[in-house]
Amino acid sequence: MSVETHVHQRRPYRGSHIATRLVGPMTIVALVVALAVLWVAARPAGPAGTFIGQLLGAEAVLLLSLGLVLISTLRWVEQYFDGVDKAAVWHRRVAIVGTALIGVHIATASNPNPTNLGPTFGTIGIVGLAALTLWAIAPRWRSITPRPLRTAILRLMQTPAASSVGRWIGGYGLWRGFHRTTGLFLAVGFAHGLMDATTFGSPLLRWSYVAIGGVGLAFYVYRELLARHVTPLHDYVVSSVEPIDASSVEIWLRPLGRRFAFRPGQFAFVNLEAKDGWHRHPFTIASGPAEDEVRITVRAVGDFTSSIGDLVEPGMPAVISSPKGHFDYCRGTERQIWVAGGIGVAPMLSWLRSARPGQLPHRVDFFYTARGPAPLADEVAHIAGHHDELHLHLVDTTTDPRLTVPDLLGASGGQPEEVSAFLCGPEAMVTALQRDLVRAGVKPANVHREYYNLR
Ligand SMILES: Cc1cc2nc3c(=O)[nH]c(=O)nc-3n(C[C@H](O)[C@H](O)[C@H](O)COP(=O)(O)OP(=O)(O)OC[C@H]3O[C@@H](n4cnc5c(N)ncnc54)[C@H](O)[C@@H]3O)c2cc1C
Structure with missing residues (x-):
């Protein structure tokens, strides 16, 4: 790896x-x-x-x-x-x-x-x-x-x-x-x-x-x-579709021309030509910007994503539009809490896959929670091992209680007003944690969240 x-x-x-x-x-x-x-x-x-x-x-x-x-x-x-x-x-x-x-x-x-x-x-x-x-x-x-x-x-x-x-x-x-x-x-x-x-x-x-x-x-x-x-488009081809677990896959896309430039944590509208025609959906780019191929991790939630493993095969064309979003840990303080729920780990994957040792903030407590084994948890743990400042907390809610703000702030150890939080995952979890972090004294402007639902 x-x-x-x-x-x-x-x-x-x-x-x-x-x-x-x-x-x-x-x-x-x-x-x-x-x-x-x-x-x-x-x-x-x-x-x-x-x-x-x-x-x-x-x-x-x-x-x-x-x-x-x-x-x-x-x-x-x-x-x-x-x-x-x-x-x-x-x-x-x-x-x-x-x-x-x-x-x-x-x-x-x-x-x-x-x-x-x-x-x-x-x-x-x-x-x-x-x-x-x-x-x-x-x-x-x-x-x-x-x-x-x-x-x-x-x-x-x-x-x-x-x-x-x-x-x-x-x-x-x-x-x-x-x-x-x-x-x-x-x-x-x-x-x-x-x-x-x-x-x-x-x-x-x-x-x-x-x-x-x-x-x-x-x-x-x-x-x-x-x-x-007028929107810049980038032509890619699917190079592999790897199952991560029963409900998620990782799709690798190889550029056919100029590579798509983005900042870690950004997302893009990805057009994929599947066996039943073109599909256009927003996905976070889970790879690092310097990698040759773009990776997206997709969780089955609806019509297309539930059958993506059957509908999309290597060799099929893909078009990526310009990168979007400002979900960037560089906008946070020196003491950070990251919370990823399930496939909400995608922006954190991009951050981790592109950060050099010593480059992360002074202290990051990364809570990665999922029901059952978390997608790509082994890779996350492997990368975490290269960053002294990164403290990984894996939470399996089939056996562990759900995360609460006292858990987050207790592990982080800092004063709430010094902490920045980055949250990505199920809407209900992110909304509750955002509210409780602010109630606990974290500045509202220091709580960053990614919305996975544009509707
Ligand atoms: C900024 C952002 C980043 C995302 N990153 C990821 C990621 O990295 N991995 C991942 O698995 N999922 C990600 N999603 C969610 C993903 O886009 C949806 O799960 C996917 O579009 C569902 O498509 P479907 O046809 O399977 O579901 P459907 O049954 O068609 O729809 C389920 C729900 O997904 C959303 N959705 C469906 N199609 C679109 C569309 N074209 N544009 C916007 N929203 C749509 C809607 O809220 C809809 O109600 C992201 C969403 C956003 C907004």
């Missing part, structure tokens, strides 16, 4: 990422406040209720336009929001709030003399946006449903009719295909505003509305029509 010796210069911790993490969300808040101030300052004569309703409609267009900017896949947007995964989280948040605001807008805004088509456009817009939003958040229904209602909903979902509908709409591919029509529904809702708003006697309000909706729709057109032609 070889240990990568890629020179990956570690930057000293300066805390500059704190600003990076806040700047995106604060910009959203600032734009929402600025629009409200503009509307109040330029308010034309008319009833207050209608004015507020139309202001909420304009705020909804702003939020939904920002949602389209956030999902545009442009590199600078990703950097502004500290990674495409965080941009996806904010995309979801602004879309949910924007759609909810349209509900209030419908109840409060009124135009006694609407145009012929305006109200129809408005109805198409809100029905489409509401349906797409509900569909997007459906897999997380538990987190938004009050506890007493959950059992009843679960029972309903277990009926044969509901479960066959659930299987149909639960598929990621179908959902994503429809989700890409979001911009079309925003466009008709936006047109409804232009046609029927009574406040647009004010040129300032009209043109700011046009600019906001126009920007959102321009980003949508870019994403849907242009992005695929």
Whole structure:
């Protein structure tokens, strides 16, 4: 087993990422406040209720336009929001709030003399946006449903009719295909505003509305029509597909041309041509940047990943798009806690496979937890043996209790305010540990997590 010796210069911790993490969300808040101030300052004569309703409609267009900017896949947007995964989280948040605001807008805004088509456009817009939003958040229904209602909903979902509908709409591919029509529904809702708003006697309000909706729709057109032609793509071929255990495989990809450059811990959209056609999924690059071949470790969770070992064979083509993500231990303090759950070890594998002895922070406690034997645990332990500062804690939850924050901080031994944590694994585990670390005194900006679910 070889240990990568890629020179990956570690930057000293300066805390500059704190600003990076806040700047995106604060910009959203600032734009929402600025629009409200503009509307109040330029308010034309008319009833207050209608004015507020139309202001909420304009705020909804702003939020939904920002949602389209956030999902545009442009590199600078990703950097502004500290990674495409965080941009996806904010995309979801602004879309949910924007759609909810349209509900209030419908109840409060009124135009006694609407145009012929305006109200129809408005109805198409809100029905489409509401349906797409509900569909997007459906897999997380538990987190938004009050506890007493959950059992009843679960029972309903277990009926044969509901479960066959659930299987149909639960598929990621179908959902994503429809989700890409979001911009079309925003466009008709936006047109409804232009046609029927009574406040647009004010040129300032009209043109700011046009600019906001126009920007959102321009980003949508870019994403849907242009992005695929300008995104750098790297041609690879599958060189091997190795089973790691019963539910995960490691896929090796050999470059056909220029090698794909990335930072350890980043992920990329990997297009694989399998026996049943092309599949495009985000995977963390688990190899080190200096290795000739790119490695990804894949866990069976859904339709494609469950049959990847049968569908993908050596010799099949693969295309990797540009690297994304900011999950990088170099952004942490000198005392770090890493937690990987199962296949969430992938970014840590890339870090370890590329770090030279003496290059890691002063002390790293690496908790690697899995139910049963952890994937590639032998290699992780072997590499850990080359780093005095790395303390590996393997946790098998079939026999050991689940990790808690006192376990993490106790092993690390540092003051919570000195510690940085890097978490990657099942969403529930990562969310609970993130919350408890902050409660225990770790600075929120020092808790870094990788989102493995962009929906
Ligand atoms: C940043 C990031 C890094 C990831 N790294 C790894 C990794 O190193 N190893 C690993 O095993 N898994 C990784 N995943 C998860 C992996 O992308 C999904 O498990 C995989 O896409 C599931 O595909 P499926 O067809 O088997 O599942 P499906 O049944 O189609 O979907 C299951 C769930 O996977 C997600 N998903 C499916 N297709 C996509 C897609 N094209 N784009 C985005 N999300 C999708 C959705 O949340 C969906 O609900 C990563 C995900 C993200 C967001």
